[in-house]
Amino acid sequence: MKRPTLLTCFIKETRWVPTRREDALRILSEEMDGADPEGLLAYVLEATKTGKTVTVGECRFRQELTGGEPSPSS
Numbered sequence: 001m002k003r004p005t006l007l008t009c010f011i012k013e014t015r016w017v018p019t020r021r022e023d024a025l026r027i028l029s030e031e032m033d034g035a036d037p038e039g040l041l042a043y044v045l046e047a048t049k050t051g052k053t054v055t056v057g058e059c060r061f062r063q064e065l066t067g068g069e070p071s072p073s074s
Helices: 021-032 036-047
Strands: 004-011 055-056 059-066
Touching: 004 021, 004 036, 004 055, 021 036, 021 055, 021 059, 036 055
Parallel strands: none
Antiparallel strands: 004 059, 055 059
């Protein structure tokens, strides 16, 4: 079964990096000083479920399905 993985990419970079929940909370806290990082993360996770990319400050977030059974072509 595939599960979504949160990816981040800072504006000046081109590579998307898998991001743990704790790291995402730290990034959101740094980017939006004074805002509720838990609430922002909940919004980001909900908004990126449908393939959208969300930008918060200098960081972009998206989700990608990973894991599961190997494809027949691999």
